[in-house]
Amino acid sequence: xxxxxxxxxxxxxxxxxxxxxxxxxxxxxxxxxxxxxxxxxxxxxxxxxxxxxxxxxxxxxxxxxxxxxxxxxxxxxxxxxxxxxxxxxxxxxxxxxxxxxxxxxxxxxxxxxxxxxxxxxxxxxxxxxxxxxxxxxxxxxxxxxxxxxxxxxxxxxxxxxxxxxxxxxxxxxxxxxxxxxxxxxxxxxxxxxxxxxxxxxxxxxxxxxxxxxxxxxxxxxxxxxxxxxxxxxxxxxxxxxxxxxxxxxxxxxxxxxxxxxxxxxxxxxxxxxxxxxxxxxxxxxxxxxxxxxxxxxxxxxxxxxxxxxxxxxxxxxxxxxxxxxxxxxxxxxxxxxxxxxxxxxxx
Numbered sequence: 001x002x003x004x005x006x007x008x009x010x011x012x013x014x015x016x017x018x019x020x021x022x023x024x025x026x027x028x029x030x031x032x033x034x035x036x037x038x039x040x041x042x043x044x045x046x047x048x049x050x051x052x053x054x055x056x057x058x059x060x061x062x063x064x065x066x067x068x069x070x071x072x073x074x075x076x077x078x079x080x081x082x083x084x085x086x087x088x089x090x091x092x093x094x095x096x097x098x099x100x101x102x103x104x105x106x107x108x109x110x111x112x113x114x115x116x117x118x119x120x121x122x123x124x125x126x127x128x129x130x131x132x133x134x135x136x137x138x139x140x141x142x143x144x145x146x147x148x149x150x151x152x153x154x155x156x157x158x159x160x161x162x163x164x165x166x167x168x169x170x171x172x173x174x175x176x177x178x179x180x181x182x183x184x185x186x187x188x189x190x191x192x193x194x195x196x197x198x199x200x201x202x203x204x205x206x207x208x209x210x211x212x213x214x215x216x217x218x219x220x221x222x223x224x225x226x227x228x229x230x231x232x233x234x235x236x237x238x239x240x241x242x243x244x245x246x247x248x249x250x251x252x253x254x255x256x257x258x259x260x261x262x263x264x265x266x267x268x269x270x271x272x273x274x275x276x277x278x279x280x281x282x283x284x285x286x287x288x289x290x291x292x293x294x295x296x297x298x299x300x301x302x303x304x305x306x307x308x309x310x311x312x313x314x315x316x317x318x319x320x321x322x323x324x325x326x327x328x329x330x331x332x333x334x335x336x337x338x339x340x341x342x343x344x345x346x347x
Contacts (some may be wrong), residue, residue, distance in 0.1 A: 010089030032107040035152035041104055041154045049240045050343040053088035057081050057173020058167055059261055060306045065176040072304040077258040084164050084174075085267050090338040090345065091161060091169050093240050094231040095248060096146060098129050103138035104146055105161040123224040125330055126222055130220075135248050135333040140313030142287045143251045143334035150336055156344055158251040161337040163308070164269045166291045170305045178200060179296075179303050181205040182235040186298035202296070205234050206299050207244050224294055228330075245303030249290040249311075254339035256287040258311035269346070277310065283325045294331035 057065075059081040062072035072078075105112060128134050138146070144160055151158035161169070170180040177184035187204035200210045210232075212225040220225070228247055234240045244250070254271025255262075274285030287310040296303030311317060311332070319326040329338065338344050 018206065018243060030084070031109070037107065037153060037207050040100075041150075043213075044100065044150060045154070045156075045345055047094055048090040048094050048338060048343075048345040049093045049169075050090050050345065051088060051173065053086045053335040053341070054173060055083060055085045056168055056171070056180055058084045058174075058264075059163055061176050062178070062304075062306070066178060073307045075307070077308050078261070078306045080261055082261050082264055083266055083271060084168070084264070086164060086168055087268055087339075089161075089165060089242065090343060091165065091338065092335040092337070093236060094134035094242050095250065095333045095335050096133060096138075096143070097135050097231055098136050100134040101138070101146060102129070104149055108149070116290075127219075127223060128228050128330060131219070131230075133232070134228045135231055135243075137228075137248070137329045137332055138251075138334055139315035139327070139329050140251045140311075141333065144253070146334070147336040151340050157339040158336050159339060160251060160334065162268070163252045163254045163262075163289050163291060163322050164242075166250065167305060167336055168235065169241050170244040172237050172241075175238075177237070177305065179206070180237040180292075180305055182237060182239060184237075187294075188298040203234065203298060206296055206298055206303065207233065208299065212295075228333075244292055245305065246293060246296040247290065249294055249331055251290055251293045251332065251334045252289050254289045256289045278312075281318055282312045283316055283318050284308070285314070287311055288313045290332065292333075 020220075048341060054337055060071050060073045061076040061081055062068070062070055064081065097152055103110070125137065128137055147158045147160050149276045150156070170179075171177050175184075179186060181187070182205050186206055188201040188208055189204065191197050191201055203210055203211050204258065207229055209225050212227050212229065216223055216225060216227055229243075231247070232242055233247075234243065237244065252271075255275050255277075258270045258277040260272060260276075271289065278284050290309040291307075293303045293309075295309070315329045315332060316325050316327045
């Protein structure tokens with residue numbers, strides 16, 4: 001990015017400036033060195049991938065267009081297959097990292113640890129926020145506030161992606177790709193065991209249990225293998241997006257409706273206009289859509305691009321192990337989009 005653009009970003013910060021001034025969605029302009037903020041914004045923009053809009057068939061295409069001609073998802077909420085047309089946008093090639101999210105927290109004088117992060121979740125939470133290149137783990141409110149803040153300090157229309165944008169990007173502009181790897185398949189080494197006892201094959205384009213065990217061992221952490229990996233650990237999909245089929249569920253902007261695909265508009269669908277679904281598993285709270293998966297493995301799958309998950313936006317759900325509901329965010333991540341048909345990264 002050129003010096004002129006860097007100066008332009010500094011001007012944006014200056015125009016937005018003013019201690020505590022409310023500029024967008026109740027987001028306060030941070031008290032942070034303008035040059036550091038400009039560099040931060042520049043780096044975020046450099047990571048945006050331009051996604052040219054177009055038409056695609058959204059939903060479980062496996063039975064009709066998959067190579068095996070079988071459905072990829074047994075859940076009815078990923079059906080029916082339906083046509084969607086999207087306006088062009090830009091999307092971050094990576095999930096929001098700890099480094100980025102902690103800069104945001106520092107700039108806005110926000111605490112690292114949420115009051116509700118305790119018990120089963122706490123140990124993992126603190127470890128996984130300690131490494132810069134791991135994905136930041138957040139609830140929906142935190143993810144939405146972060147993307148809104150990016151919009152406030154950059155002057156660009158940042159937001160969480162819609163569900164339709166997410167799937168379009170994961171499938172490299174709507175191609176019939178089962179998973180968001182470099183070639184739409186899982187690849188692993190052909191070994192069964194290895195000398196250090198961690199066992200099993202290594203991932204070539206997506207993680208395995210062995211990869212996560214070896215990462216934990218290298219970090220010196222005393223936790224199991226259900227851990228995140230660096231956001232750029234494996235190759236991107238053909239569009240240039242990393243880890244959309246693994247390494248954490250990703251929040252999107254849409255409210256969850258199990259039947260939404262039956263009524264979805266064709267042009268730029270944004271999900272239901274109001275909350276629709278809640279149940280015992282969501283602690284009787286309305287749910288937001290999550291896409292992707294927390295942990296995939298080439299030996300048993302799990303990361304199919306068409307699968308839909310859901311969770312209440314505060315990530316507090318019914319616990320089967322404890323008497324009270326619990327906030328679990330160590331499997332939840334996010335990435336932001338820029339809702340502009342003009343590319344923002346011209347590098």
